[in-house]
Amino acid sequence: MNMWCFTILTKSRKSRADRAISDFLVAFARQHQLEVVQDEVLNVIIKKPATAGYERVPTVILQGHMDMVCEKNSGVEHDFETEPLRLRIKDDMLYATDTTLGADNGIAVAYALALLASTDIPHPALEVVITSEEETTMRGALMVDPQHFRGRILINLDSEAEGKLLVSSAGGIQANHLLPVRRVAADPADAAYRLTVRGLRGGHSGASIDQGRGNANKLLGRVLHDLSIHFSYALAEVSGGQKSNAIPREADAVLLLPPEDYPDLEAKLAEWNRIVKNELRVADPHVELSITKSAQRYAEVFSEDTKLRVIAALVLVPNGVLSMSNDIAGLVESSTNLGVVTTSAAEVRLVSEVRSSLKSLKEQTVAQMKMIATVLGCECTTTAEYPEWPYNPDSRIRPLFVKVYREKYGSEPEVIAIHAGLECGIFGEKLPGLDMVSIGPDMYDVHTPDEHLSISSAIRTWDYLLEVLAAMGEEDWTGE
Secondary structure (H helix, E strand, O other): OHHHHHHHHOOOOEOOOOHHHHHHHHHHHHHOOOEEEEOOOOOEEEEEOOOOOOOOOOOEEEEEEOOEOOOEOOOOOOOOOOOOOOEEEEOOEEEEOOEOOOHHHHHHHHHHHHHHHOOOOOOOOEEEEEEOOOOOOOHHHHHOOHHHOOOOEEEEOOOOOOOEEEEEEEEEEEEEEEEEOOEEEOOOOOEEEEEEEEOOOOEEOOOOOOOOOOOHHHHHHHHHHHHHHHOOOEEEEEEEOOOOOEEOOOEEEEEEEOHHHHHHHHHHHHHHHHHHHHHOOOOOOOOEEEEEEOOOOOOEEEOHHHHHHHHHHHHHOOOEEEEEOOOOOOOEEEEEEEEEEEEOOOEEEEEEEEEEOOHHHHHHHHHHHHHHHHHHOOEEEEEEEEOOEOOOOOOOHHHHHHHHHHHHHOOOOEEEEEEEEOOHHHHHHHOOOOEEEEOOOOEEOOOOOOOEEEHHHHHHHHHHHHHHHHHHHHOOOOOO
């Protein structure tokens, strides 16, 4: 397994640039003389017959995704489409250098390839499906043809905590606020200054949304609003975040105002630094607001009306936990994440990730987003919707995972639901009656350049997976 883990984790696997990794998987399957399908959206399905004695065991679908969130530290030069990741080990942890590691979900691909390449591991018939574009739109899973599968048991390998059996996940949708921009000539007497938000931890917009971490885009909106009360400034651009499903760590705005106002502006920003450092002293103690003179000249700026609507959008678009589950203690039920803000010639775009365990609350949040758009005089569109994965009280595979864990470790695994989107909900809709569970090793700070994977946990989770597959041969599957 270690060889395949190293091979996969050194490869950059950028969403929507999946061709290279998809072709690699096809070549691997052909090298091992396995049946393989590569569909039009680059999903790869590889099938392997059962080993001796497991022919009567139900076929198992092993599922993960090939793409990764590609984030890097500010100022770092790295081309995710052409350059390999630079791995480093610190104690028990595997990191990439200055970039995301992609253990989410490269570890699933590594596990799957190790199983497919094995000659001495007992297992049922396997249908390995590695999807594309999970981290952006889940388009791969949405486009999978269910006719490719005989299996009605699915083991998803996209979890991030050892000893926890994931049995339910949230659904989601992307909401996009599109504010048209009207520009006017800049005052030639004004100087340009770049306002930045830095030092935030970021994180997964589902798994980390309840940890109180700062959202750079929302902080930028608060500061711009307050500055608009105390200063007469023009706004030339705003930007922040890289992925809708990652809590934004950085945000920028370009302000134009008379040079003589700069000392007061600097003092006001020092006041805001004290405010946010106090608010985020536990969750994000390294937050830093700064303002520096820009060497770039700006001939045009937003009109005053555009500036005010952009600031209003940054302030009003909902962000963070919206409701907690009444069924599962500590589980976030609904949330939003204002993940990306960009400025183009025609518009300012605000991209939010909306999540909920309940379809009705997801729809209510989208309705709220559209009402805000109406008030702001802009458009709100939605994309990349995926369904929730409801808890299955009649599962056969979940009790087997619990039993094997108990026998292996002498304790009970934690059966959980998470506030994050997994492809299980999509596969459940495509294959009615699908019995599913999700596992994975300990990973930390996914979707950030601090992402790291516990090596020992990856090995233990691999051993656990193999013992479950072996134990399936001892079960009575009559009637399945």
